[in-house]
Amino acid sequence: MYKELIVAEIEDDVLLVIDILQNDDGGPADILLSKGVIVLKGKNKPCIQIEMKNDVRKITAADHSTIPPLSEAVIDVFIERKESDDVTQKTDFIVEPTQHFCETYPFKMASVLVDINRNLTSKIRLLNPFP
Numbered sequence: 408m409y410k411e412l413i414v415a416e417i418e419d420d421v422l423l424v425i426d427i428l429q430n431d432d433g434g435p436a437d438i439l440l441s442k443g444v445i446v447l448k449g450k451n452k453p454c455i456q457i458e459m460k461n462d463v464r465k466i467t468a469a470d471h472s473t474i475p476p477l478s479e480a481v482i483d484v485f486i487e488r489k490e491s492d493d494v495t496q497k498t499d500f501i502v503e504p505t506q507h508f509c510e511t512y513p514f515k516m517a518s519v520l521v522d523i524n525r526n527l528t529s530k531i532r533l534l535n536p537f538p
Contacts, residue, residue, distance in 0.1 A: 483528040
């Protein structure tokens, strides 16, 4: 299937091809998430989720910190909890900077593996590379 597409840089999560799925010459597509398929022109196409947004957690500094120029600091952070979290099991998360963090703050952040059930706060390492 060939279609002409115009791509725009959009920050919201949206289904960009809705016009193709809804207005195709072969009729509208059926999105069956319960079966993991999209029925397009009468044929089942697998619908594979490649990113789980549910695993993204908000991280907040536990206290105000000042990181002097050309130095690094290890700070405590709170990692968002969810009702579905099982506090009796080991719950590992990789904490790493998002693109938004990198564009907004002048710091560098090291990725770290943390167990959110081990302590109330977790530790992350930040570097201020500027004089």
